[in-house]
Amino acid sequence: MFIKGNFLYTPSRKELTIRENQYAHIENGVVTGFMTELPDTISSEKVIDYSQDIIIPAFVDLHIHAPQYINRGFGFDEELLPWLEHYTFPAEGKFADPVFARRVYSAFLKRLKAEGTLCFSAFATIHKESTWQLMELAEAMGFKAYIGKVNMDRNAPDYLLEDTDRSLADTEELAVRCREELHKVRFIATPRFVPSTTEQLMTGLGRLCETYDLPVQSHLSENRNEVAWVKELHPNLPSYTAVYDAFGLLRPEKTIMAHAIYLSGKEKSLLRDKGIYLAHCAQSNANLTSGIMPLRRNLEKGLTCTIASDVAAGHTPAMNKQIALTIEVSKLYSLQNDTEKALTIGEGLYLATKRPGRFYGRTGSFEKGYAFDALVIHMNDIEGLERTPFEKLQQFIYDGDDRNIIARYVDGVSC
Structure with a gap:
């Protein structure tokens, strides 16, 4: 042709x-x-x-929450942690109903296709059957995708709190089923973030990743209060990044960490050396008053960065709009940091196409x-x-x- x-x-x-x-x-x-x-x-x-x-x-979007599609635009007077409590968790609880999940996920995927995002990595919810609905639908509609069942066994409302062993068993079942039945859709281990996963759960997920050669997606250093919380939960580890590493969840070239705003020099070196993908979510970071990733500085230090939507903290899945907002934020950041050159159109296109596409393959x-x-x-x-x-x-x-x-x-x- x-x-x-x-x-x-x-x-x-x-x-x-x-x-x-x-x-x-x-x-x-x-x-x-x-x-x-x-x-x-x-x-x-x-x-x-x-x-x-x-x-x-x-477009390739390496960080998006499929169930949160119904919440885009809601609750941006809140910061991250209260926003999760008041808006996100109640919405995700509805996905215990697979019929409801199928209806939402169908609308979500139709919107992605309309906006030109044909390859993505998505969080589902803790619910095994609803997660499989999303995977089947994405496969049938021709997407290339990584999709993960969220893992949460602490610091969550009762209706989203998992038994640790059940969480691991459901994760393993989906990973095996995906490998046997699907072709373009792949499974990705998805601990929500450190505060919602016990050491036992993270240890088990690390083992599953080794056994089935699974990639990983999660959140890293999005919000100052979140970072402080992780320090309280793991006082014997030197950093948020080190927690993931200690449990085998920083898999070289196979891990996506979203946000990565508040990182030390040592954390950046570790992330660079392991080839971790950092999903930069400029719109989300602005909406929830989280902060600004020093994107240019990270790129020049050799970190692997991409542009992502983070729906629903990002209010649109349209990746062209995410490129534009990322460039605009980089320009404002450059005004306050004389050595930081703003992002260009060509760089924005690269960070929303080829750079994230390499996580999936040659796309x-x-x-x-x-x-x-x-x-x-x-x-x-x-x-x-x-x-x-x-x-x-x-x-x-x-x-x-x-x-x-x-x-x-x-x-x-x-x-």
Whole structure:
């Protein structure tokens, strides 16, 4: 198959490639190369011409809470811990009902697809059956995803408090079932955060991760009160990051930690050396008055950072809006820190496509050998007003929405 259009993608954080009026060749769902003219030997291969529209890699969101979709926009007068108590936990308690869960998760996935997020890593809830509903639905709709059953056996309301052994058994059951029955959806161990998981539970999860080679997702140093709480719970360990490491939950190149705002130099070195993915949630951090990750400084120190939505603390799953807000926050941060250069459009695209895509595999770029996971975007809303492909990209990031996405591809298949 050949697809013609204006392709924009980021082979590296410092490189934005723009291929105007070129043909991408896709074979078995994978990009094999680009050309400016069709070869004479194309025979019966399909050719799709998107004319002057731009084509970018589909978005990848490595930190989102699927059940919290029903709460987006709620409770932002609160900070993290009271927000969880007053809004998040009551909402997640409703997912004890698999019928309700299926209804919400269907709406959640339809919204993700509409907004162009075709690969993601999501928290579900503690409920085994409802989590499986989300996994089955995501597989049926063609997503690439990591999905995890949340683990919580302390510091939670009674209706979300798990028995430790039951939590581990349900986790193992889902990990095995996912491996046997699903293809594009994968299981990820999901301790909610240190305050809600006992040492026994974290030890058990670490063992399951070793046994089944599972990745991990959780939260790290989002809020000052949360950080202080972790210190009270684990006074003999030097840091929040060290707690995860002590229980085998910082798996090299296979762990996503969201937020990571308040980190010491030693913590950053550990996270860098292990290749931990740090999901930067600028909108969420602003909404809950959590703080600002020093993104540029972390990138320059070699930490692996990505842009994520963190719905529902982030109020929209639209990743173009998350890129825009991340750039805006970085500009404000740079005003207070003379050595901090603001994020660029190209860097924002990279942190929402190729960099997080590497957690899943070869997705998030149009380089040779990468899966053709793509969005076709139409931005000409005024006849006769010509824009360059890069100008169209900028306008989509700041003011585009699902109505501008006219086609979506996963592994070269329209979806």
